[in-house]
Amino acid sequence: QKEVEQNSGPLSVPEGAIASLNCTYSDRGSQSFFWYRQYSGKSPELIMSIYSNGDKEDGRFTAQLNKASQYVSLLIRDSQPSDSATYLCASKERSYIPTFGRGTSLIVHP
C-alpha cells in the first residue's frame, strides 16, 4: 500500500525562525509532490508543487525533493504566527492517484 509519512508534531518554532517539515513516501514510482497548508476548520490550500530533484523556492517557502531517498521537505523561512497550521504532504504516482500524509501541525510562537 502506498504511503506518505509525516511526523504529526506539533512542531513548535519561535517567530522568525526556519521551520522544517519532512515527508517520506513509499512508492518509488511517485512522480509529483505537493505541499498544502490547512488551517483549522478550513480546506487545504496549495503551497507548492515539485516534480524534479532539487530545491524549488517561492517566497519564504522552499521545497526540497530527493527521489533516491524518497524524501520531500518544506522549509519556511522567517516563520510567522500566521504560518501556524497543519501542513499536508501529498504525492502522485504513475497512475496519478493522489496519496496524502496525515499532516504535521506547526505552531509559531511570538
Add this chain to the structure above:
Amino acid sequence: NAGVTQTPKFQVLKTGQSMTLQCAQDMNHNSMYWYRQDPGMGLRLIYYSASEGTTDKGEVPNGYNVSRLNKREFSLRLESAAPSQTSVYFCASSVDRAYEQYFGPGTRLTVT
C-alpha cells in the same frame, strides 16, 4: 473566478437517509476528486474523475456513488447514510490528473 464550490456547507442526516453533495469548478479543469477527512485519518480519496465521462474508485468508495455531470460538475451521493459516514467532505479539481489539486471549502456532514 469562484474556484471550486461545494453545497451544502453543513448537513445533518438520519441513518438511512440519502443525499447528494454537489461540487462545481470554473477553472476548466479536467480532473475532479472527492475526499473525506476524519480526525487522525488524514484525507482519503473516495472517487475521482480523471476526465469528463470517466470515474474511478479511490481508497474508500463503499457506500458512495458519483456522477461527473459535465466538465464543471462532480457530485457525490450517499444512498443510505450511516454514522460511519460522519465526516468532512472535500471536492478538489486539477487541470490534469498529473498536477496539483485545488480544494473546495468542504461539507460538514453528521449522520445520527
